[in-house]
Amino acid sequence: MDTWESRMMYQEHILDLYKHPHNTGRLKGATHSHRGHNPLCGDDISIELIVDGEKRVKDVKFHGNGCALCIASASLITDAVKGKHIDTVLRLKKDDVLGMMKIPVSHVRLKCVLLPLEAVQKTIINSRGISSTE
Amino acid sequence: MKLTNDRAAELKEDFPIFRRKIHNQPLCYLDNAASTQKPQAVINAIKDFYEHSYANIHRGVYQLSQEATEQYEDAHDAVGKLIGAGENEIAFTRNATEAINLLSHTIKPLVEGSTILLTEMEHHANLVPWQQLAKKEGMKLSFIRMREDFTLDYGDAEQKLADDCAILSVSHISNALGTINDVKRLVGLAKKNGALAIVDAAQSAPHGAINVKEIGCDFMAFSGHKMLGPTGIGALYGRHELLEQMEPFQTGGDMISSVTYESAQWNDVPQKFEAGTPHIAGGIGLAKAAEYLQNIGPESISAWEKELLKHTLESISSALEKGDIRLFNPGHKHSAGILSLNLAGIHAHDLASLMDDMGICIRGGHHCAMPLMNKLGVAGTARASFYLYNTTDDADRFVAGLKKAKEMFN
Numbered sequence: 001m002d003t004w005e006s007r008m009m010y011q012e013h014i015l016d017l018y019k020h021p022h023n024t025g026r027l028k029g030a031t032h033s034h035r036g037h038n039p040l041c042g043d044d045i046s047i048e049l050i051v052d053g054e055k056r057v058k059d060v061k062f063h064g065n066g067c068a069l070c071i072a073s074a075s076l077i078t079d080a081v082k083g084k085h086i087d088t089v090l091r092l093k094k095d096d097v098l099g100m101m102k103i104p105v106s107h108v109r110l111k112c113v114l115l116p117l118e119a120v121q122k123t124i125i126n127s128r129g130i131s132s133t134e
Numbered sequence: 135m136k137l138t139n140d141r142a143a144e145l146k147e148d149f150p151i152f153r154r155k156i157h158n159q160p161l162c163y164l165d166n167a168a169s170t171q172k173p174q175a176v177i178n179a180i181k182d183f184y185e186h187s188y189a190n191i192h193r194g195v196y197q198l199s200q201e202a203t204e205q206y207e208d209a210h211d212a213v214g215k216l217i218g219a220g221e222n223e224i225a226f227t228r229n230a231t232e233a234i235n236l237l238s239h240t241i242k243p244l245v246e247g248s249t250i251l252l253t254e255m256e257h258h259a260n261l262v263p264w265q266q267l268a269k270k271e272g273m274k275l276s277f278i279r280m281r282e283d284f285t286l287d288y289g290d291a292e293q294k295l296a297d298d299c300a301i302l303s304v305s306h307i308s309n310a311l312g313t314i315n316d317v318k319r320l321v322g323l324a325k326k327n328g329a330l331a332i333v334d335a336a337q338s339a340p341h342g343a344i345n346v347k348e349i350g351c352d353f354m355a356f357s358g359h360k361m362l363g364p365t366g367i368g369a370l371y372g373r374h375e376l377l378e379q380m381e382p383f384q385t386g387g388d389m390i391s392s393v394t395y396e397s398a399q400w401n402d403v404p405q406k407f408e409a410g411t412p413h414i415a416g417g418i419g420l421a422k423a424a425e426y427l428q429n430i431g432p433e434s435i436s437a438w439e440k441e442l443l444k445h446t447l448e449s450i451s452s453a454l455e456k457g458d459i460r461l462f463n464p465g466h467k468h469s470a471g472i473l474s475l476n477l478a479g480i481h482a483h484d485l486a487s488l489m490d491d492m493g494i495c496i497r498g499g500h501h502c503a504m505p506l507m508n509k510l511g512v513a514g515t516a517r518a519s520f521y522l523y524n525t526t527d528d529a530d531r532f533v534a535g536l537k538k539a540k541e542m543f544n
Contacts (some may be wrong), residue, residue: 009487012301015542041483042513065513066541067481123246 009091009103017072020081027061032127035064036119042111043070047078057088060120068114070106074116076100086124092117097133135431137438139426139525145430146523148173148509153319159493162528167309167472167519168497169359172423176362179422180432181413190411192388206414209421213369216424216432217354218345224402225370226417230336231259233355233370234303235384236407237332238263241353244379245330247300253315254269254280254509255308258502259333260402262302265454268406278320280509284311285465292323299329306338310501310517312443312472313454313464314338321350321360330376336360339471341521342436346371358416363423367416377403384409411428434479435522439471442529448475449533458540462515471520474501477536480543487536488542496532 021050030048037044043066050058060078080100081089097117098105135141146152149171163171178423183205191206207439216223227233250264254277268275276294279287295302297430302324306317317333324331332353338344339354340361346354354371357363372380377430382389382400386414390398390411400406427435444466454477462474477485499514500507518532 008491009486010491010542018543039504042481044513068484106487112483116537 009105011103012070014042014068014072014103015085017075021071022075023061023063023082024063025061028065029060030124034119034123034126036115036122038111038115040113041067042106043067043115045074045116045119047116048076049081049123051053051086051124055086056079057086062116062119066115068126069101069109070112070115072095073101073113077116077120081120090121090124092121095108135434137430137434137522139527141276142370142438142523142525148175148284149384149523152523156493156495157491162492162494162531164518164520164528164532165495165497166521166524167360167501167517168479169365170362170521171523171544172338172364172399173362173426173517174539176419176422177427180364180419183415184349185416188415191414192405202414205421206412206417209417212421212424214371216344216428217280217284217339217356218347219371219373219437220347220374220404220479223260223346223371223374225372225377225407226412226420227355227368228366228413228442229359229368230334230355230359231335231357233353234260234332234334235476236301236370237353237355238267239383241270241301241330241376242267243381244376247329249276249294249297249299250274250301250303251276251324251329252302253278253286253304253310254507255284255286255313255503256303256305256308257334259336259503260303260305261505264301264365279302280506280535283468284308284313284462285468286313286315286320288316288319288480291320295320296329299324299327300327301332303332303334305334305336306344307341307470308503309337309472310503310506310507310515311462311464311473312469312474312519314324314468314470317351317407318349325350340433344431346399352376357506358420358423361420361423362426363420364413364436365414365505367413367420370418372403374403378405382406382409386410392420393429430522436470438522439520439524440469440528442469442524443469443471443473445526446518446533448528450475450526450536453533453537454540459536471524472517473519474517475536476512477513477540477543480539482514484543485516485536485539488539489532492533492535494535494539 018093027048032049035046045064187201188201191203210224279290315510331349331351335356339356358367386409460476482498497517
C-alpha cells in the first residue's frame with residue numbers, strides 16, 4: 001500500500017544525509033577536483049580528492065548546493081570512494097549509486113542522484129586540474 | 135456564470151482524467167500554467183472527427199474532404215472569437231512558440247527602428263526567437279525592468295519605447311510569477327512610438343476575457359494545450375493588413391496559389407502561414423475547447439482563479455512562518471492564478487517530488503525563464519497554477535503539502 005509513511009524517495013536515511021551530509025567542505029592539497037553542475041535544476045556540486053602515490057583516494061570532500069537526493073548521493077559516494085583505487089572508482093555505475101541510496105528514484109530525478117558520481121569520476125578523467133562541465 | 139467551489143467540482147467531472155488516482159490519492163492537478171487537462175467534449179470532438187469526417191483538407195472535391203475543410207476553417211473563427219479577432223486574422227501554428235518564431239522570421243520588413251523591447255520576465259519562447267532575430271539583423275535587445283514587487287516598471291517602459299523601438303513583445307501574464315502586465319498601456323505606448331506590438335498570451339488567453347481590438351496589439355500568440363485543447367496546435371493573431379503584407383514563414387504545399395518550376399505565388403491569409411497538411415484534428419479540438427471556455431465565461435474563470443490564489447495566500451500566511459517561505463508573486467490584485475514560491479532549505483524539485491507523493495502535481499524548476507531566475511537569485515521555484523476545475527480543496531491540499539514538507543525537512 002502506497003501511503004505517506006511508506007513514501008518512496010524521501011525516506012528518513014535520505015533526509016538525514018541531506019540535513020547532516022558527510023564529507024563536506026574543502027580539501028587542502030587536493031590533487032583532483034571537478035565541478036558538476038546541472039543548470040536546468042541548479043544542482044551544483046564540487047568534488048575534491050587527494051589521490052596518493054598508489055592511486056588510492058586518500059581523502060575526499062564536496063561542497064555546493066543541490067536537492068536532497070543530490071546531497072544524499074554526494075554523501076554516500078564520497079563515503080564509498082574513500083580508500084579505493086581510482087580504477088575501482090571509475091568502474092562505479094548507476095546501479096551502484098542506486099544500491100547505496102536504497103530508494104527507488106524516479107526517471108526525472110536520476111540526474112540529481114548521478115551528478116555526484118559523474119563529478120567524482122571526472123576529477124580522475126580530467127586529472128589535469130580544475131575543470132567544469134555542465 | 136460565476137464559478138464557485140461547487141461549480142468547479144462539477145466541472146471537474148467533465149474531465150475524465152480526474153477519475154484516476156495518483157499514489158492512491160485523488161489527482162490534485164496544479165500545473166495548469168504548463169498544460170491543462172482535457173474535457174470529454176474536446177476528446178470527443180477529436181475522436182468524432184477521426185471516426186466520421188477525416189480526410190485531408192482543401193484540395194479534395196469529395197464530400198469527406200469538404201466536411202473536413204469546413205470544420206478546420208470554422209475552427210479558426212471559433213478560436214478567433216475567443217480573443218475578439220476579425221475574419222482571416224487567425225493562423226494556426228503548433229503552439230505559441232511557433233507563432234512567435236513565425237513573427238521573428240517574417241516581421242523585419244514591417245518595422246523601423248533598431249531595438250526589440252521585451253521584459254525581464256519573459257518565457258524563453260518570447261526571448262530566444264528575438265535573440266536570434268537581433269543577431270541576424272544586427273538589432274538590439276532591451277528589457278523593461280521588473281520592480282521589486284514583481285510588477286513592471288512602466289516609467290522604464292515609457293523611456294525604452296521612445297528609444298528607437300521597432301518591436302515590443304511582452305507577455306500578458308508571467309508564467310513564472312503570475313504578474314498580469316498592463317498590455318493595453320504598453321501597446322498604447324508602443325503605437326505612439328511607431329513600434330509593432332506583440333502580446334504573448336500563452337498564460338492569458340486560456341484564463342480570462344481578452345479582446346485584441348481593445349488591447350490594440352498587432353499580433354498575439356497562444357497555445358491550444360494550455361486552454362483545454364490538444365497539444366500541437368496553437369494560434370497567431372495578426373491584424374489582417376499586416377498578415378497580408380508579410381512573407382510566409384514556411385513554404386510548400388497548401389500555402390501557395392500557383393507554382394511553376396521557377397517560382398510560386400502565395401495563397402490567401404491564413405493559408406499562406408499554414409504550409410503542409412496542418413494539425414486538422416488539433417484545430418477542431420481547439421475550437422471545441424474555445425467553445426467550452428466561452429460557455430463558462432472567460433471573466434468568471436479569471437475571477438475564480440484569483441479567488442483561489444487569494445485563498446491560498448491567506449492559508450499560507452496562517453500555516454507557515456514568514457521566514458520559512460519566499461513568495462514570488464505581486465499579490466492577488468496584480469496576479470493571475472499562479473503562485474511561485476520557495477520553502478527555506480528545500481529545493482524546488484524536492485518540494486515537487488514530495489507533493490507528487492501526495493497526489494499533487496506542481497512544477498519545480500526555472501519555468502523556462504532562466505534569466506528571470508538569475509535575477510531573482512534562485513535556481514528555480516515551486517509553482518502551483520490554477521484552472522477552472524480547481525477547488526479550494528485543491529488549494530488546501532497544496533498548503534498542507536507545504537506544511538508537511540517543512541516538517542519533514544526541518
